[in-house]
Amino acid sequence: MYDHSILITENPTKKPKPSHENLVFGRTFTDHMFMMDYTEGIGWHDPRIVPYQPISLEPSSMAFHYGQTVFEGLKAYRNEEGRVLLFRPEQNMRRMNLSNERLCIPAIDEEFALFALKKLVDLEKEWIPTAEGTSLYIRPFIIATEPFLGVSPSKRYQFIIILSPVGAYYKEGINPVKIAVEEEFVRSVKGGTGTAKTGGNYSASLKAQEVATKKGCAQVLWLDGLEKKYIEEVGSMNVFFKINGEIITPALNGSILAGVTRSSIIDLLKNWGIPVTEKKISIAEIREAHAMGLLEEAFGTGTAAVISPIGSFHWQEHDMIINNGETGILSSRLFETLTGIQTGKLEDPFGWVNEVNVLQRS
CATH class of the missing domain: 3.20.10.10 (D-amino Acid Aminotransferase, subunit A, domain 2)
Known part of the structure; x- marks a missing residue:
């Protein structure tokens, strides 16, 4: 288990935030990202939030050659009261571990991974757009980093979370x-x-x-x-x-x-x-x-x-x-209801919405 301490190195150079009219899905990224390493014999270690930056990997890193990677996708929303909301994030952490099992990647601590995700989102909450249909897309992923050319599970990995303010995924929007x-x-x-x-x-x-x-x-x-x-x-x-x-x-x-x-x-x-x-x-x-x-x-x-x-x-x-x-009428109703629950505009009778409370930094 972790002690829930995460080292934070703030980015001294903050990027300008795009207007909601110019948001293209998956093209803009926030000022910080979360990283954690895995080493065989040690386990997952060194959790940290650092400035968004390129990753340095050896050309022989196994992710490049054998495809040992997994990822997830979820969103953060900011409601009219300024509360930051996630939608069923524990399901994404659980599914990531199912993907890990299939790809022979060591399991992550789901509770800690969600804590780290919330910590990062809290730090970057000013990046969450508030215009209709916009959100902060969250991309957790794991890559094999051991420098070795051989078909076997890697002995080293990196778990990374990056964030991207986004508009609609399809330019057609809710249109068919x-x-x-x-x-x-x-x-x-x-x-x-x-x-x-x-x-x-x-x-x-x-x-x-x-x-x-x-x-x-x-x-x-x-x-x-x-x-x-x-x-x-x-x-x-x-x-x-x-x-x-x-x-x-x-x-x-x-x-x-x-x-x-x-x-x-x-x-x-x-x-x-x-x-x-x-x-x-x-x-x-x-x-x-x-x-x-x-x-x-x-x-x-x-x-x-x-x-x-x-x-x-x-x-x-x-x-x-x-x-x-x-x-169709049903498609519209489903869209309006689900997005309404996700953004806090509608009541959540299922307990799906998970609030990102302001967290004290370690």
């Missing part, structure tokens, strides 16, 4: 996006790393995304890696369908990431008394429901976009237009 159904490439298979949040999953998606962009699509809809028949995820999000009044989302099957937003949406829908089914669903079933006029809405869920309505699916050179290409 066009999605390309991917039939050539696959993202993951059961037994692979699809359930872990690791860099390799995302680099594997780049080619399909490039092809989809050329077709005028914002994202891809991934099918299963074996039969290329069953729906898994949409881009970097989980996906939901409203078919004849029932909400359906692909069941977690060993290759789908268990999204924090996904779980929250399911709980919210059940709380509203709306039927939710987690099951295998094929793209052919979606086409049939569309042909019968039963496909009422579709949307993706994730930390970055929260809710991303889907206006159409492009599959086999045809477009399946959903709800006349307009945002």
Whole structure:
């Protein structure tokens, strides 16, 4: 266990903060970052907050060669009273350890990691934008740093947290996006790393995304890696369908990431008394429901976009237009409710919101 002491070295040169009109997702970073090291035989040690800066690694560091990396993504919000709020951050720390287990990375102390995250956010709270739809994106990640060319788990790691003030993830905002159904490439298979949040999953998606962009699509809809028949995820999000009044989302099957937003949406829908089914669903079933006029809405869920309505699916050179290409009533209600809870504008009946209290610096 740690004594919760973190050495803080303040940045003597503070950067100008961007206006909320100029926020581009993931391009601007705050003045400080958190770092902690792991050494075999010692464990995690030397927690510190330092000025945001380049990291110095040897060219032979194992992260570069064998992809031993994991990361998380969550957000901090500032409400009208100036309180700084996090949304279910303990779930991100828990999922990071699940990713660590899959990638043979030593577990972090989840309680301490959350303490460190709050300490960093508290230090950087003036960076949290307050305009509608903006937030402070939080990126915790771990990389293997041992200088060794050999296929085995590293004996050294760094755990780092960086912060970025952000606007909307998609330039389209809450407006529906066009999605390309991917039939050539696959993202993951059961037994692979699809359930872990690791860099390799995302680099594997780049080619399909490039092809989809050329077709005028914002994202891809991934099918299963074996039969290329069953729906898994949409881009970097989980996906939901409203078919004849029932909400359906692909069941977690060993290759789908268990999204924090996904779980929250399911709980919210059940709380509203709306039927939710987690099951295998094929793209052919979606086409049939569309042909019968039963496909009422579709949307993706994730930390970055929260809710991303889907206006159409492009599959086999045809477009399946959903709800006349307009945002559905349920998608809007879910977005407004979840973002309202996250930002403290609406009551939180689930105990999801975690406040960042002003912490005394060590």
